[in-house]
Amino acid sequence: MPRTITFHLDEHIPRAIADGLRREGIDVTTTSEAELIGASDEEHLNFARREQRVIFTQDNDFLRWHHAGVNYAGIVYCARGARTIGDMIQSLIFMWDALDPEDMANQVEYI
Numbered sequence: 710m711p712r713t714i715t716f717h718l719d720e721h722i723p724r725a726i727a728d729g730l731r732r733e734g735i736d737v738t739t740t741s742e743a744e745l746i747g748a749s750d751e752e753h754l755n756f757a758r759r760e761q762r763v764i765f766t767q768d769n770d771f772l773r774w775h776h777a778g779v780n781y782a783g784i785v786y787c788a789r790g791a792r793t794i795g796d797m798i799q800s801l802i803f804m805w806d807a808l809d810p811e812d813m814a815n816q817v818e819y820i
Contacts, residue, residue, distance in 0.1 A: 714783070714805050714813055717757045719766035720746060721789075726765070729798035735805050738762060750774070757782055763813050765801060775817045783813030787820045796820075 715736040718727055722739075730737045740746055743756055750770050757764045763783035764771060771784050785804065787797055800820040804813075 712810055714808060714810055715760070715762045716785075716801065716805075717743065717753070717760065717762035717764050719753060719764060719768055719771070720748075721767055722765055723794055725794050726798055726801070729794070730801060730805075733802055733805075735802070754779070754781055761810065763804075763810075765797075772817060775815070780815055782810065783815070784817045785820060786817055792820060 716730065717738045718740065720740040724739065727737050727739050738760070740748075740753070745753055745756060750768065753764060754771070754774055758781050761782045763785060764781070765785045765787075767787055767789045769786065772786060774781060775784060785801065792800070797820065804818060
């Protein structure tokens with residue numbers, strides 16, 4: 710069985726997205742489940758790196774880690790208000806289905 714992407718949802722991502730991904734059998738953690746509420750972006754990044762999870766965020770501060778050349782499992786970024794919850798879920802499902810963790814390593818995908 711090929712390895713698949715797993716996701717970590719940043720603090721401001723609606724819980725409905727985790728629920729939608731889980732209905733499709735996708736492994737996802739939320740900020741509250743990881744006990745990271747109120748944690749710094751760096752703590753989220755370290756958690757995701759340790760767990761080899763792609764971070765899904767609407768916080769453009771995470772993009773600075775990419776520009777700084779920090780290693781991470783991947784970032785998916787969606788500007789706030791740019792997409793509906795359903796659209797975000799569908800985009801993440803598509804990524805999960807089409808990409809391997811190696812494809813996402815140290816990459817930013819914009820949805």
